[in-house]
Amino acid sequence: MKSAVRVQLSFMMFLEFFIWGAWFVTLGTFVLKNLQDTSATQVSVAFLTQSIGAVIAPFIVGIIADRFIAAQVILGVIHLIGTALLWICSGMTTFDSFYPVLLVYMILYMPTLALVNAISFRQMSDPSKEFSFIRVFGTVGWIIAGLLIGWLHWEKTNSLDLTFKMAAAASLLLGVFSFTLPKTPPSKKGTKVSVREILGLDAIRMLKNRSYLLFFLSSIAICIPLAFYYNFTNPFLNEIGMDAAAGKQSMGQMSEFLFMLVMPLFFARLGVKKMLALGMLAWVIRYTLFAYGNIDTNYWMLIVGIVLHGICYDFFFVTGQIYTDKIAGEEFKSSAQGFVTLATYGVGMLIGFLISGPIVEAYKTSGGHNWQTIWLIPAGIAGAVLVLFMLFFRDNKVDKNTVVKH
Template sequence: MNTKIKIQLSVMMFLEFFIWGGWFVTLGTYLGNNLNATGAESAMAFSTQSWGAIIAPFIIGLIADRYFNAEKILGILHLAGAVLMYQMYLSTDFDGFYPYVLGYMILYMPTLALVNSISFNQMKNPAKEFSFVRVFGTIGWIVAGLIISYVFLWDSVEGRQEGLLKNTFLMVSIASACLGVFSFMLPKTPPKVGKDEKISISAILGLDALKLLKDRNFLIFFISSILICIPLAFYYQNANPFLSEIGMDNPTGKMTIGQASEVLFMLLLPYFFKKFGFKKTLIAGMLAWTVRYLLFAYGNAGDLAFMLIIGIALHGICYDFFFVSGQIYTDSKAGIKYKSAAQGLITLATYGVGMLIGFKIAGVITDTYKAADGFHAWDNIWTFPAIFAFVVMILFVIFFKNEEVEYKE
């Protein structure tokens, strides 16, 4: 892969995740402050990610993989997304906002697979080359958070009072338009499947891999993956509103510590895999969710602010040790025939079904512990996912039998 292509792919990844991190992190705070949304309404808005994840395989499998170059589809989706994002910027109430965020996420979620497809198509050795390109996505997410908090101060107390968080949608709309235009300059990535080649719905959704559920260990892992997404949804939906409400300075910027942690623990993952094995690594990931939420429940923005920072920094263990480890485990169990189908099934189960349930529950719990003055009893809200994650971990410990899983670097 020559330097020009490497730079192109890196810019593509940077913008792809700058766009996501530039509005999704602060969405909960924006909905509450600017649109006076309830917890249930916030859950509806965040659930659009799950609906996008469920619909995305159809866009990729039925359109992108059969009729058009991936880079052209990527460009069209981001240009259309820029228009919808601008409409979100103009919205003044939740009823007007929701159709645009739903439409946007249906368009955006397929682009996550497209940027990977475009990257892999240019690489002779993806196992070695992809990590360099993908890390620019994490950098893009971090830069978006730092700009919001430290450059424009949109999430400061004054910024929230003035409703400045709406500017995140304008910023992302511009970035999306830039990536849309830039996508047409990316290396050509032709369709993988012939127009006349038959492809089943079950293959598109990864349902062919359901045969793997006959394996008791994989079934336990599959169920645990869905269940652990319920506490995960609490973090996505409530972390930024929580930090903002209790008075933490520059909450969005501080949350980028989680992405830096993600990079660090990704590098440490091979060591943990070899040293402790798959089961203990996964258990560490689930236990980290419990510890994180207990830190959130009992920390504050004053003398116990360090507890909140530690909770944010645990993101690398929470995400990498469970979800990345799970992808590796799924790959090892699937075999050549079901590799793609198995990964598609896990994605559908977690980001689709699991988080859809999680956002719904998080919305109900958040509304339950909202006082008349608009403030929340956050200790009660965070205790629920802490206990839930711990119960899932205990069940996994009891029912999952230890087995060797090879980590291929």
């Protein structure tokens, strides 16, 4: 890969995840504090927009990017529209007005996660070695967003509307920059579109591979407890009195950055199964630390739980993206990335978002929440998924016999 292309892809990843991290980490706190008369259940409903967007993502990416319009053009148009939607979100004061705008934005944004991966993979000869060094700049973007929020004290001063404005500015920049990215034309342009492909069923062919089917089901299941983290970590840390919680949470992305750099080494030595299993085990440990951590004597547990994010995210999600790219083969790389987004950010987290809000609401107390019981619930779910995964997943070597035939 040429150095100029590497720089372009790295900057693309930086902006893509800066935009997301700029408002997403503090969304729960924004809903509870900036909008009128809201509850934990409405926090879950707000986060649910991510899952709705992820469910739709394979249809947008698989149909349009694989057949009609170049991926970098779609990416640019979506982020330009997103600029206006994020700015509108910043001025909302009621949940009823905020929710539909956020929903439209996430329906547009979630497909871009697959698009940036597809654009990157098309420029690489060996994604298992090259992708992590590009993707790591997305982590840097998320870190800087969190540090800025903490440094500017937007949580403490109840100024989280500014997070959406910051994200809008970055979205405008990426929207314009996208049109300069390497051309990523549709791989099946000019061919006949069948009903099967319109429904996104081409990528489902990957499920004929037994190992991939088990990975897909595990991805759905592990994202149920993951939803608890996204929904309520920031409100939890703010409620128990952690100063600059969003800034502290960025240590998780710093850990992600470090593990991303050494992922090729781990991938070569451990293989897919062990990488995925370690990622799931880290989730079990993290939630247990949150359950027993506090702002005084067990403050270290909170910090370690945050720092474990590097293993939690990289070993499961990035490994899964690489694994999916190999299984999919050349012809349907874009729709394949959209498909794994459907499993993780879509179906799995949709279930998690639906159950996490009512659970947190059920353990509400006069002084806040019973966080120990709340966090032990996702710890138990993650532990059960890990055991089942270890028993049934087979780490078959990906070769010409395991790649999906189209």
